[in-house]
Amino acid sequence: MEALSNIPWGLIAPLLVLQFVLATVAIVDIVRIHETRGPKWVWIIVSLFVNTLGPIAYFLFGRKNQ
Amino acid sequence: MQQFKALFLKEWRESVRSFKLLWIPLVFILLGISDPIMNYFMEDILKAVGNMPEGFMMTLPEFQPADLLMASTGQFQSIGLLVLIAAYIGVFSRERQNGTATLIYVRPVSFTAMYASKWMVASIIAMISAIAGYAGSMYYTALLYGTVDWMKFFAMLGTYCLWLLFVMAVTVAMSAAFNTSIAAAVTIVIISLGLFIDSLFGGFWSVTPWKLANYGIALLTDSVLLKTYWLTVLMVVGLTILSIVLGIVMSRKNMRQLKI
Numbered sequence: 001m002e003a004l005s006n007i008p009w010g011l012i013a014p015l016l017v018l019q020f021v022l023a024t025v026a027i028v029d030i031v032r033i034h035e036t037r038g039p040k041w042v043w044i045i046v047s048l049f050v051n052t053l054g055p056i057a058y059f060l061f062g063r064k065n066q
Numbered sequence: 067m068q069q070f071k072a073l074f075l076k077e078w079r080e081s082v083r084s085f086k087l088l089w090i091p092l093v094f095i096l097l098g099i100s101d102p103i104m105n106y107f108m109e110d111i112l113k114a115v116g117n118m119p120e121g122f123m124m125t126l127p128e129f130q131p132a133d134l135l136m137a138s139t140g141q142f143q144s145i146g147l148l149v150l151i152a153a154y155i156g157v158f159s160r161e162r163q164n165g166t167a168t169l170i171y172v173r174p175v176s177f178t179a180m181y182a183s184k185w186m187v188a189s190i191i192a193m194i195s196a197i198a199g200y201a202g203s204m205y206y207t208a209l210l211y212g213t214v215d216w217m218k219f220f221a222m223l224g225t226y227c228l229w230l231l232f233v234m235a236v237t238v239a240m241s242a243a244f245n246t247s248i249a250a251a252v253t254i255v256i257i258s259l260g261l262f263i264d265s266l267f268g269g270f271w272s273v274t275p276w277k278l279a280n281y282g283i284a285l286l287t288d289s290v291l292l293k294t295y296w297l298t299v300l301m302v303v304g305l306t307i308l309s310i311v312l313g314i315v316m317s318r319k320n321m322r323q324l325k326i
Contacts, residue, residue: 011106011209015099022092025085052096059089060152 023047026055029063036062069176073183077157081187086153090191094146094199101137102206105129131207131214132286138203139226139283142196143261150195150230151237151257154188155250158241158317162324177318181238181310188234193227200226218286225282228299232275232306233257239313242320275302 026047030036036043036058043062046054081087104111108126112118161167170180200223207213236256240249264276272294281298284290 011103011206015096015103018092018096018099022089022096025088025092029085052093055089056093056149059085060149063084 022055026058037064070179077183077187091195091198094195095202097141098138098199098203099206102134106210131211134207136283150192151253154237155241156246157184159246177314181314185238189231192230192234196226214286221285222282229278232302235306235309239309242313242317273297275305278302
């Protein structure tokens with residue numbers, strides 16, 4: 001526990017929050033969109049577990065327009 | 067002008083509804099703030115990763131604020147530009163492929179207005195992203211390392227926005243000229259491979275368009291001759307205008323490729 005409290009959370013928190021927001025936006029979009037390129041559940045797993053690059057990959061390659 | 071306004075609104079709505087206005091700036095902010103934080107904690111990271119031999123000593127360089135901004139610029143130039151190019155490479159070609167273009171081309175629409183609307187929206191999103199990214203980078207740099215001269219910082223920001231205008235003009239022009247995959251390849255060769263080659267052999271000459279972002283950073287430390295800087299700016303502006311003309315001509319010529 002001591003190791004955890006030694007981390008300067010004030011500095012790191014924004015980084016974590018931004019990654020969280022990015023992943024949330026991606027997942028909300030995957031759930032609401034009609035169809036994605038490739039199966040939806042794969043994109044949800046990728047966006048959840050691959051930091052930063054997962055959501056980017058979804059928006060660039062997985063998202064179908066119309 | 068009326069046409070331009072309508073087309074501009076259409077492109078803007080498309081960018082908002084596909085979340086481009088949200089996720090591209092987020093990516094730039096993440097890229098911007100990761101470098102100052104990483105370098106600040108480098109000693110702890112090396113300790114935690116471990117496997118250092120007993121008595122291993124390493125002196126990390128003392129970073130100046132301008133060095134951190136340079137590192138962030140490097141991230142924008144490699145990953146950020148790829149993201150921007152990939153996000154906007156389809157603006158013309160994908161419309162031709164999926165048939166949206168038929169709905170537009172049946173009206174007497176001006177190709178100048180069409181190119182301008184697409185280019186403007188792409189550039190505005192790119193500039194918002196770059197400004198957000200540099201703001202994040204500068205915030206952490208100021209917090210952890212110290213500040214730079216603000217006037218020079220804004221000059222650097224303006225230079226980078228000019229470079230992004232050029233990149234987006236090339237991207238949209240290539241999208242007008244070829245279909246999506248060829249356009250992506252050509253744009254990445256022009257921009258990313260160009261940057262790579264220029265960083266390898268750039269010592270032999272001083273004025274190329276790919277050096278503009280580095281000269282913007284060099285403004286912070288006064289390590290660039292103003293004459294070469296302005297020549298580079300002029301060259302980039304000239305090439306931007308050339309790409310715009312090419313894009314308008316090619317988008318009119320490729321009207322025939324339309325699938326119905």
